[in-house]
Amino acid sequence: MRSELLNGAKANIPMAASATAYGSVLGVLASQKGLTWLDMMLMNTAVFAGAAQFVMVDMWAGDLPVIEIALAVLVINLRYLLIGASLEPLFKGHGLIHKMGLIHLVADENWAVTIAEQRKRKVRSWFLLGGGILLYVTWSFGTVVGLVGGGLITHPEKYALDFAFTAVFTALAVGLWQGKRDILPWLVAGSLSLLAHQFLPGKWYIVIGGLGGMMTAMLGNTEDGDKEALEGGTDVAGC
């Protein structure tokens, strides 16, 4: 358990670096909205979801629009339903308490790293938690430093800090590429994402693109499907 926690933390070090940078940007924004460090830490601990926290801080006002914030967070985080579902093989054989305890510290970063690692070897759920703890600590550190440092980084976009998120997720997506059977699903996902980003508010494009890609893969012809089902079978045996 301990070595798997450490493995997970080590594998997430690059993600942690970008989470710190990204977190410091959120902290700077939060300082302008008048959040205290304790408000920030409560949010980091209870919500622990980067994109959602950015929107929460963006919507922050003297008289808090509580319901609107909750709905916005629900929409942005809809993808966690899919992320949670994709982690089911990792938690196979574990009880409800174990699942309830470990699922909270799942972010895009340690999820993607764990899925990628799972394709190479048998991974235990502690690997996911190790990454989650590291991300929680570094993300919180980044946000609080940004908050306290406040005006020190006046123009984060000048240093392309706002692009850190896009860059790190691009790198992660490349790591999840499954070969040519992904060409069509990714084309559909990317096109739907652009359309939804253009015409729909908020973060719907993530969920719509992802579901479109998933459905494209499901509609592929059955001959390939049989072959891939067999490959899938060995994956299951490997887990």
Added chain:
Amino acid sequence: MLPVVETQVLIAIGLAAIATYSLRLGGLLLASRFPKAGRFRRGMDALPGALLFSLVVPGLVAEGLWGLCAGLLTALVVWRSKNTLAAMLAGMLVIYLARLA
């Protein structure tokens, strides 16, 4: 001394936390009712990559031609070196330089 946390801040963060945690745990628990092979399995295998790709595409396009260059360089670096941090920095460097110009 700890700063005072207003009640409406507690409510806002509490609701956001309940929504997020319910989605995380709900996905995990509902997954065990989903079929494990065939079409559904293929869809679930394709989902993580498709979701991340959907997440980044608008961000790359928003930066125009330089955004696409940054994305390609990031992909190339991670593909050759397997180093995510180096790939991220390479992509950020392109955007930094593009904005200097």
